[in-house]
Amino acid sequence: MSNIPACPQCTLENTYPDGDNYVCADCGYEWPIAAASTEEEDKAIVKDANGTVLQDGDAVVLIKDLKVKGSSITLKQGTKVKSIRLVGGDHEVDCKMDAGNFMLKACFLRKA
Numbered sequence: 001m002s003n004i005p006a007c008p009q010c011t012l013e014n015t016y017p018d019g020d021n022y023v024c025a026d027c028g029y030e031w032p033i034a035a036a037s038t039e040e041e042d043k044a045i046v047k048d049a050n051g052t053v054l055q056d057g058d059a060v061v062l063i064k065d066l067k068v069k070g071s072s073i074t075l076k077q078g079t080k081v082k083s084i085r086l087v088g089g090d091h092e093v094d095c096k097m098d099a100g101n102f103m104l105k106a107c108f109l110r111k112a
């Protein structure tokens, strides 16, 4: 099992688990592994830019260019993401793209 998520802060993948947290070797950001925790039973409802409720596995389209913090990557408006994964937190949609894995805000996405 090496399914460690990319850093939600800098989006790099030099991350490793440390106790109850994941730690990013690049920016030092730490965040809880708690995704699988039983205490998060009521997952917040995540809605796209149109107010459509998003679910794991949905396909979405970016509705604007998004600059990835800490990198020179810009995710282009109209980019399709085939299968999203919803996670908790500020950037609630985990998007797997050709350029890498990114945590995006649902308000910048539209269900495809």
Ligand SMILES: [Zn+2]
Pocket: 007, 008, 009, 010, 011, 012, 024, 025, 026, 027, 028, 029
């Ligand atoms: Zn980081």
